Amino acid sequence: MDKSGKRGEIVRAALELIAEHGFHGAPMAMIADRAGVGAGTIYRYFENKEVMITELYCELEERIYPALHAGYPAEKPIRERFMHLGTSLLRYFIGSPLDFRFLEQFHNSPYGVEYRRDKVLGNREGCDVFRDLFEEGVAQQVIKELPLVLLFDLAFGPLLAMARDHILGFIQLKDSLVVRCIKACWDGIKR
Structure with a gap:
């Protein structure tokens, strides 16, 4: 090898x-x-386990970017862009359950707290498409004026729970149901 x-x-x-x-x-x-x-x-x-975990996280994050950006309608209204990002992310997680389970653990562990904080607050480079979308939506008064972290929670907290429930076999998320679920997430943040 x-x-x-x-x-x-x-x-x-x-x-x-x-x-x-x-x-x-x-x-x-x-x-x-x-x-x-x-x-x-x-x-x-x-060098050590912490370095391995951090590098693995960065590699997984890099795998997600192309899935999110493929066909991204950058010139479309906020809602359409949100629908694209939400459905792309949920489909990625459904199709990559190991990646999802690792990322979920990472973000809820001491390893991921700093990364998550820096991403939400804009102090870390990377896929900023979500933060940019939320900031633009708030500025255009299309999205509720809430702290950014709460917009992430309202929009993607349910999405993560759906992915987890699908992976655990509690529900089968077919494409039509995925779209309906992302619309419900939109309803949580729209004005």
Whole structure:
């Protein structure tokens, strides 16, 4: 196995184990075993577990960007852009349950608190399309004038719960239901 192949196997194993057992339930030795490499091999690619988790988060975030931007109607009204982003994000999560489970854990852990705070407050570069959309919507008086973090909560909190319930098998989110759910999220933030 070449160098990039080993790293890829480590990343895949880490993603699977963290999704299954959480950050603390996935020690480096278990990740190495699942990846089929020696425990010391991981440290050739990642300084420590925290660095590995952070890099994995950044890689997953980079995977989501193309899904969100594909066909993004940048010149359309706020509502249409919100519908695009919401349905794209929910479909991505439904189609990538391991990514979703990792990201959900990351954002609700000490690892992700700083990242989330910086993203919401605009102190971290990256996919700012949500923040930009909300700020523009508030300025145009199309979206409720609430703190940005609450707009994220109202718009995407339900979306995350829907993705989780779909992944757990509580509901089957077909395309028509996805669209209806994102419309309901819109109703939560529109003026």
